[in-house]
Amino acid sequence: xxxxxxxxxxxxRYRRVSALTECTVTVPEGRVSAxxxxxxxxxxxxxxILAGLASxxxxxxxxxxxxxxxxxxxxxxxxxxxxxxxxxGRFTAEDHIRIGAHMNPRWDSALARTRLAELRIPLxxxxxxxxxxxxAQVALALTLAxxxxxxxxxxxxxxxxxxxxxxxxxxxxxxxxxxxGGLTVVLSSHLITDLERVCDHIVLLTGSRxxxxxxxxxxxxxxxxxxxxxxxxxxIERTHRVVQTAATPRQSTLLVRLSxxxxxxxxxxxxxTLEELVLxxxxxxxxxxxxxxTTVGEGS
Amino acid sequence: xxxxxxRQYRAQGAIAVALLAAAAAVILADGLQIASHWHTILVTxxxxxxxxxxxxxxxxxxxxxxxxxxxxxxxxLGMLWGAPLVGHELETRTSEFAWTQSVTRTRWLTVKVxxxxxxxxxxxxxxxxxxxWWAGPGNARFASAFEPGHFDTQGIVPIGYAVFAMAxxxxxxxxxxxxxxxxxxxxxxxxxxxxxxSDFLRQHYMAAVTKxxxxxxxxxxxxxxxxxxxxxxxxxxRVVATGWGDLYPALPAxxxxxxxxxxxxxxxxxxxxxxxxxxxxxxxxxxxxxxxxRYWPFQGIETGIYVLLAAALVAVTFVIIRTxxx
Amino acid sequence: xxxxxxNGRSGVPPYLQIVQQVRQALRMGVLDVGDxxxxxxxxxxxxxxxxxxxxxAYRDLEREGLVEARAGHGTFVRKRPPGPPPGTxxxxxxxxxxxxxxxxxxxxxxxxxxxxxxxxxxxxxxxDSNSEESA
Numbered sequence: 059x060x061x062x063x064x065x066x067x068x069x070x071r072y073r074r075v076s077a078l079t080e081c082t083v084t085v086p087e088g089r090v091s092a093x094x095x096x097x098x099x100x101x102x103x104x105x106x107i108l109a110g111l112a113s114x115x116x117x118x119x120x121x122x123x124x125x126x127x128x129x130x131x132x133x134x135x136x137x138x139x140x141x142x143x144x145x146x147g148r149f150t151a152e153d154h155i156r157i158g159a160h161m162n163p164r165w166d167s168a169l170a171r172t173r174l175a176e177l178r179i180p181l182x183x184x185x186x187x188x189x190x191x192x193x194a195q196v197a198l199a200l201t202l203a204x205x206x207x208x209x210x211x212x213x214x215x216x217x218x219x220x221x222x223x224x225x226x227x228x229x230x231x232x233x234x235x236x237x238x239g240g241l242t243v244v245l246s247s248h249l250i251t252d253l254e255r256v257c258d259h260i261v262l263l264t265g266s267r268x269x270x271x272x273x274x275x276x277x278x279x280x281x282x283x284x285x286x287x288x289x290x291x292x293x294i295e296r297t298h299r300v301v302q303t304a305a306t307p308r309q310s311t312l313l314v315r316l317s318x319x320x321x322x323x324x325x326x327x328x329x330x331t332l333e334e335l336v337l338x339x340x341x342x343x344x345x346x347x348x349x350x351x352t353t354v355g356e357g358s
Numbered sequence: 359x360x361x362x363x364x365r366q367y368r369a370q371g372a373i374a375v376a377l378l379a380a381a382a383a384v385i386l387a388d389g390l391q392i393a394s395h396w397h398t399i400l401v402t403x404x405x406x407x408x409x410x411x412x413x414x415x416x417x418x419x420x421x422x423x424x425x426x427x428x429x430x431x432x433x434x435l436g437m438l439w440g441a442p443l444v445g446h447e448l449e450t451r452t453s454e455f456a457w458t459q460s461v462t463r464t465r466w467l468t469v470k471v472x473x474x475x476x477x478x479x480x481x482x483x484x485x486x487x488x489x490x491w492w493a494g495p496g497n498a499r500f501a502s503a504f505e506p507g508h509f510d511t512q513g514i515v516p517i518g519y520a521v522f523a524m525a526x527x528x529x530x531x532x533x534x535x536x537x538x539x540x541x542x543x544x545x546x547x548x549x550x551x552x553x554x555x556s557d558f559l560r561q562h563y564m565a566a567v568t569k570x571x572x573x574x575x576x577x578x579x580x581x582x583x584x585x586x587x588x589x590x591x592x593x594x595x596r597v598v599a600t601g602w603g604d605l606y607p608a609l610p611a612x613x614x615x616x617x618x619x620x621x622x623x624x625x626x627x628x629x630x631x632x633x634x635x636x637x638x639x640x641x642x643x644x645x646x647x648x649x650x651x652r653y654w655p656f657q658g659i660e661t662g663i664y665v666l667l668a669a670a671l672v673a674v675t676f677v678i679i680r681t682x683x684x
Numbered sequence: 685x686x687x688x689x690x691n692g693r694s695g696v697p698p699y700l701q702i703v704q705q706v707r708q709a710l711r712m713g714v715l716d717v718g719d720x721x722x723x724x725x726x727x728x729x730x731x732x733x734x735x736x737x738x739x740x741a742y743r744d745l746e747r748e749g750l751v752e753a754r755a756g757h758g759t760f761v762r763k764r765p766p767g768p769p770p771g772t773x774x775x776x777x778x779x780x781x782x783x784x785x786x787x788x789x790x791x792x793x794x795x796x797x798x799x800x801x802x803x804x805x806x807x808x809x810x811x812d813s814n815s816e817e818s819a
Contacts, residue, residue, distance in 0.1 A: 090734055109458060111684035128680070134460040144451035146366075153365065160361040161459040204459070224732055231728040235735040251692050255733045275697075329806075331695070 062087045062122060062208050062242035063108060069116030070103050077103040079266040080117065085259060087207075088239045089273075090230075092253040093246035094336055095263035101246040102141065104263070105210045108244070109138040122207055134163055137206035141213045143197045147186030151179065151196045155203070162204050169236075170203035173229060191222030198226060202233040209233075211245040215252065223249070227256050250333045262336060264343030274332060281335055284312045286325035293322065302338040313338045359461055359469040370439070371477070378481060382488055385424060389492035392416050396495035416496055425489050425511035428482070432519040433548045435478045440527020441540035443470055444675065448535040454684055463679050471672060475524055482520040486512060497582060504584035504653050506556055513657040518664030523548050525668035529675045551667075555660065561586050561648070563659045568646045573636045577643065581650030588647075593640030610639055685722060686715055690731050695806075698733050702741035710750065710764050721751060721759040 063085040070078040078100045085091045093101050106112040107119055110126035110133070119126060122135050145154060151174060159165045174181060179192050188196065194214055201209060211230075215223040234241050244261075247253055253260075260277065262270035270277065281301070284294065288310050294300065299315040313330060320327050395416055403409035415422075444467070447453040456466050490512040497503040503512065510516070526547050530540035566586055571577040573590065589600035590608075599605040606617065613635035648656065686709045690698045709715040722730075724738045742759050745751045752762045787797050 088736075106684065111454060111457065113683065128462040128464065130460050130462060130465075133458065133462065136458065138454070138458040140451065140454055142451055144455045146452055146455070147450070149365075157362055157365070158459065161359060161456070161461050163460060227732040228729050231732055231735060232725055235725040235728045254692050255690060255698060255731075258734055258736060329695070331693075 060087050060123075061085060061120075062089070063091075063244065064120040065104075065108075065117065066120075067117035068104070068107065068114050068119055070100075070107060070112065071115045076266050078107075078114070081263070081266075081268045082117075083261050083268055083271050085242060085244060085261070087242050089259040090234065090243040090245065090257045091259035091261055092250075092257040092274075093244055093261050093263070094248075094250065094253070094340075095246075096340060099263040100266045101263055102212050105138070105212050105244065105246060108208075109136055109210050111138070130163070134204070135207045137201035137204050137209045139197050139201050139209075139211045139214050141216065143190075143193050143214075145185045145193060145197060145200075148184055150182050150184055151188075151199075152181040154185065154196065154200055155181075158200055158203060164205045166203045166205055170199045173199045173202070173232075177225060177229070189222075190217045191219060191225070194218060194222065194226055195229065198229055198233075202229075205237075207240060207242065209241060209243045209245075211243065213246050213248070215247060215249065223252060227252060231256055250336055254332050260332075260336070262339050262343075264340050267343065269339045269343045270335075277335065278330055278332065281313060281315050281330045282320070282327040283330055283334070284310075284314055284320065284325040284327055286310055286322070289324070294320075294325075301342050359465055360473070362456070363470055363473050367474075367477075374477070374481060378484055381427060381485065385488040385492050388424065389488070392492065392495050396499070399499075410499070416499065425493060425508070428486055428489050428511035428516040429519070429552075431485055432478070432482060432516060432523040433545060435481065435520055436523025436527040436544040436548060437541045439474050439478060440524035441531045441544055442537045443474055443524075443528050443531060444679070445527075445531025445534060445537040445540045448532070449537060457684060464676070467676060467679050471528060471675070474528075475521055475668075475672075478520040478524045479517050482517045486514065486516040489516075501582045501650075503582040504648065504650065504656075506560075509560075509584070509653075509656070510552070510556060513654075515657055515660050515664070518661035518668075519548070519552070522551075522664040522668045522671075525671040525675075529671040532675045532678050555663065559663075560656070560660060563656050564648070564652060566646050566648055568644055570642045570644050573633045573641055573643050574630070575643075577645055579645060579647045579649060582653065583650045584648040586646045586648065588645045589643070590636070590641050591644050597644075598641070609636070613639065685719075687722075688727055688731055690733055699737045699741040699744070700809075702727075702738060703744050706741070706745055706750070707765050710761065711767070715761055717761050717763055719761045720757075721761070723758055 061084050063083065065081055065083045068078055068081040068083075069076065081100070081104065083104075093104065095101050103112065107114055108121050108126060110128070122132070124132065126132070126136075146157075149157070152171075155167050155170050158170070159167055171181065174196065177192075177195055179188070179195055185193060185196060194217075198211075198214065201211075209230075215226050218226060230243065230245075234243065245253070245257065254274075258274055260270060260272065260274050261268065286309070288305055288308055291300065291303065291310060291312060294312060294314065298317050298320075300312050301315060302313040304311040312325075313334065399410070399413050403413070444453070447456070453466075457463055493503070493508065493512055497508065497512075502508050510519075523544055527540050527544040530543035530547075531537060534540055534543075561584075569577055569579070570591070579585065587600060590598050590605060592598045598608045606614065609617075609632070613632055616631045616635055686706070688702055688705055690701055692698075694701065696704075706715065706721070715721075721742065724735050724742075727733070727738045728735050742751065742753065746753060746759075748765070750762060750765060751759050753759045784797065787800075792800070
């Protein structure tokens with residue numbers, strides 16, 4: 059099974075600020091990967107480096123088998139949707155479809171037109187006068203019509219209302235169904251519950267570093283919440299990795315990453331939700347400056 | 359990519375063609391009138407120079423400023439086409455849309471810059487052809503083609519100006535990532551460079567010719583030459599006067615006495631006596647000029663300078679676009 | 685035709701929710717033998733889930749023998765899920781009543797009993813899927 063995205067110790071440093079620090083990430087082909095993290099964590103920077111719009115200051119990035127480069131064949135395989143949804147405001151959606159046909163070797167105009175018709179988005183209205191949700195859908199339709207192998211979406215649903223968000227994700231999922239496994243998506247967002255429906259892989263960044271990277275199902279299976287009476291947690295900490303601890307005078311609640319079965323019968327093990335997992339790692343990442351790099355096996 | 363450029367600029371192109379056609383109509387109408395007037399004068403005066411001098415002006419009023427189109431259009435194109443070419447796209451980030459559409463940055467820039475530079479050159483080519491034709495009679499009458507104000511607005515240099523102004527706008531927009539600062543740079547840079555070149559550099563493209571002649575005679579460079587300086591030199595070769603105004607105070611006392619109207623002068627004296635006196639003192643007249651034969655070489659050199667600067671600016675633009683983060 | 689609902693916050697993985705909804709629809713008669721299940725694309729467009737989720741659910745149903753995929757045509761219902769043998773409900777109901785009496789006697793209220801039942805069901809599901817994978 060091949061990887062769509064592979065970075066190794068990737069760093070991006072501006073004059074005084076580090077946007078990415080030694081990030082090692084693997085996204086297998088066919089996944090929909092959620093890129094999560096607080097504002098300023100480095101999500102946009104990572105996506106732009108993968109799309110070839112920025113270059114790293116350290117480490118390497120490997121996208122679809124090669125470094126991002128100025129090569130029409132490579133550029134044809136990548137679809138990128140920036141947060142600002144840049145389109146030519148004076149042109150209509152139909153104009154954009156024709157521009158795409160002229161500028162891309164593989165282009166499916168019918169696909170774009172069908173999608174927009176399904177969403178009842180007018181093709182002959184200037185894109186600058188459409189609503190935020192409609193513009194996002196136009197941009198997504200154009201990106202999918204390019205038939206890329208990798209889609210990089212930077213907070214595409216950030217400014218959308220719930221209905222527009224749902225439509226966007228449905229369109230994205232339809233695009234994946236049409237591509238029959240040939241499409242990999244990396245999608246950055248704040249809204250974890252939205253992502254849970256569509257994503258099966260997660261990359262979590264805080265403070266320019268990678269905290270989590272792996273298949274969601276495997277990560278959830280590897281983590282448990284242990285609830286038990288308040289007592290010394292050192293034995294647990296020796297065997298497993300404790301991500302987060304909450305304690306009352308009577309009770310301890312630990313979120314752990316298991317390295318084997320939990321032997322102590324005093325603890326009750328409960329499943330973790332994705333949201334709990336993400337929040338715990340985000341909190342842990344901000345608290346400590348150390349590196350918490352985990353890559354879970356991508357076997358499937 | 360060419361299709362995209364066409365689609366982005368077809369409205370502006372149509373306006374440009376319409377404006378060009380209108381300008382051409384005006385220049386043609388006026389030029390034909392001037393040409394026929396000039397023809398009449400030539401026939402009437404039949405080579406008599408006094409008759410020629412007594413004729414009224416060929417060109418009247420506002421229309422006499424027509425040649426300035428050759429200077430205004432380059433800077434306007436630089437501001438309206440050059441500055442936003444890259445600057446506006448970077449500002450609105452539509453460049454990112456284009457750069458993620460299977461088109462490399464190099465190709466994107468090459469096609470945009472190529473077509474727009476060509477369009478600007480063609481515009482000025484049309485304008486300068488018309489203006490050069492229009493100014494023909496005036497140049498012939500006053501031998502003024504090589505002079506500042508005429509040299510800049512005719513021939514091929516306006517094409518060089520247009521290409522430079524465009525390149526300046528493109529480069530400024532690329533560096534600033536915005537249109538407005540680039541517009542300011544075009545305006546300031548174009549005016550500044552033109553001042554430097556036309557006022558200081560142009561006369562030095564080739565070493566000027568200095569001709570000495572007897573003060574009792576006269577000398578005018580043949581054809582449409584560019585006179586840089588003229589006046590009188592003393593026996594030692596020192597320049598003593600560069601115009602009528604400072605000639606008389608510089609005269610030796612013995613010659614000054616001979617001036618008509620000076621107390622003590624002989625009655626009935628004429629300027630000839632003054633000049634003979636000057637010659638007796640070893641004074642000579644001089645003219646420093648660029649010969650008319652150098653007109654086209656100078657046109658070529660100046661156009662070359664502007665085009666080379668434009669090429670450098672375009673090269674810088676390419677380097678920045680290719681290596682800088684989007 | 686069946687329409688699916690996926691609840692992101694229910695704690696049950698989306699693919700399992702789809703499997704359960706198909707089984708329930710078969711039990712209640714909403715789906716009959718020979719009916720076609722919605723295509724992956726239809727489900728995904730309506731419910732906004734990862735297509736792999738739907739594929740996994742349909743594969744699970746196929747493994748249970750409830751549906752079959754006909755190449756090029758879609759996925760069709762093959763048979764109903766096996767119901768409990770007659771008398772099972774009443775037998776199980778009586779043992780449940782005995783358990784409720786015992787639990788009330790120990791001091792559990794209705795809410796604690798329900799929560800205990802939920803936890804036990806989930807643990808049983810997890811144990812089932814673990815044993816399926818190793819089978």
